[in-house]
Amino acid sequence: MNNPIRVRFAPSPTGPLHIGGVRTALFNYLFAKKNGGTFVLRIEDTDQKRYVDGAEDYIIESLNWCNIPFDEGPGKEGDFGPYRQSERKHLYKEYVDLLIKNNKAYYAFDSAEDLDKERKNHEENGKTFIYNWHNRTKGRLVNSLVLSEKEVQDKIANGDDYVVRFLAPEGQTIMLSDTIRGQIKIDTNTLDDKVLFKSDGMPTYHLANVVDDYLMKITHVIRGEEWLPSLALHKLLYKAFGWEAPVFAHLPLILKPTGKGKLSKRDGDKLGFPVFPLNWKDRTTDSLSIGYKEAGYYSAAVINFLAFLGWNPGTEQEIFNLENLINAFDLKNVNKAGARFDPDKTKWFNHQYMQKTSAVDLVSVFMNDNPQTNSVDPGFIELVIEHVKERATFPSELWGLSHYFFNAPTEYSEAGIKKAWKDHSKTVMTQLINVLSEAKDTTVDELQSAVKGWITENEIGFGKVMMPLRIALVGALEGVDVFDIMYLIGKKESIKRIQSLIDSN
Secondary structure, rough: OOOEEEEEEOOOOOOOOOOOHHHHHHHHHHHHHHHOOOEEEOOOOOOOHHHHHHHHHHHHHHHHHHHOOOEEEOEOOOOOOOHHHHHOHHHHHHHHHHHHOOOOEEOOOHHHHHHHHHHHHHHHHOOOOOOOOOOOOOOOEOOOOOOOHHHHHHHHHOOOOOOEEEEEOOOOEOOOOOOOOOEEEEEEOOOOOOOEEOOOOOOHHHHHHHHHHHHHOOEEEEEEEHHHHHHHHHHHHHHHHHHOOOOOEEOEEOOOOOOOOOHHEEEEEHOOOOOEEEEOOOOOOEEOOOEEEOOOOOOOHHHHHHHHEEEEEOOOOOOOOOHHHHHOOOOHEOOOOOOEEEEHHHHHHHHHHHHHHHHHHHHHHHHHHHHHHHHOHHHHHHHHHHHHHHHHOHHHHHHHHHHHHOOOOOOHHHHHHHOOOOOHHHHHHHHHHHHHHOOOOOOOHHHHHHHHHHHHHOOOOOOHHHHHHHHHHHHOOOOEEEEHHHHOOOOOHHHHHHHHHHHHH
């Protein structure tokens, strides 16, 4: 296939975009950019009953936040629009009529009640009802294969409800090719005659999907594993129309953290991790699902960990920016087996990107999240962030790791006091105040030398000084190096905090 590469991401606007959908969009985007191709967004909204207002905007905003924007689609009209299927419905009747004319499809007038009776009759005999070669011209089924042309036209003229079904071939073995899964053999006798079109003028997914892919000149269909059972029908439809089929690649499922079953929103709710890129408010239940953006994840980290769900570069490298991913991506390195979602690994990726973010860039985020620091010198905040950020996975954690740089303790950890404050502590801490009063503090090393020199000279155990000193400065036995704390808050503030601890004990 020498045509320019064109791929599409075709979500239905029935709710928020799941990260499984984002992963599908990402792989399409990477493949397109790797091959100098075009990434198309098509909104498959033929099922108006399930349409959710706001979902289309959410999909577009999510792709933009993830930095995988589409080249053509709603609002970015190219030569193959419109890009919403609801605006293309006038096209599909022409193609379904062509299938009927060429004896590749037929009208079926069976009511839902009649089909339900057929299913129950089969179940009573220990069988499964499939509308196909086995029974489409027998028994109680009503379709244009058994009716005369006049009977068919009369029913349509009378306004009888109908569907158009694909006429699946009988007694054939077809070979399907999938870039990821290789060759797949299908016995056409196991296929049912899928509905392609309904009397309300709307196509089903199968017809609209194939017609739109053809008209939009899609060269590669990269989609989720859940569509693999539709591959035979879609390939048969291409053949029925006399069109060259695109290359197909079906991506592996994203599995629950247990490795069993497909990842769902319920898993995220239960285990406390996002499954959507952005916040989503369900208008029917008024419940809010937190997105990766609002949970504090970097979009680049989300893209990085999603790329590794089902794909690997064939090397030990794990951190890839978008440009790296484009250069390294190859469908041949996509796995067949499902990819287990690991919430801890997603945090690991975010931690890596957090560390790659400069303290300068984090200052504005920190001040915005903590307005009580707006009067503090940004240069001081930058120094504080430099000291604590290696312990943070999310920007929102910075305050909890650094609060003691801005506020003196007003209470002390009971467990910390019990462990650090002994009978001799008041005397030692009073002596420490005297040492600090005389110490030079133009550098961290000067403070450290003064205190450690005094401890060594007087043969005082380091723990007898350092633990109560940390309690005085932080309020608990935690935090960064005590000398870094004293240097940043200043000798005067350090002495004040030590005195407060002495006075409270």
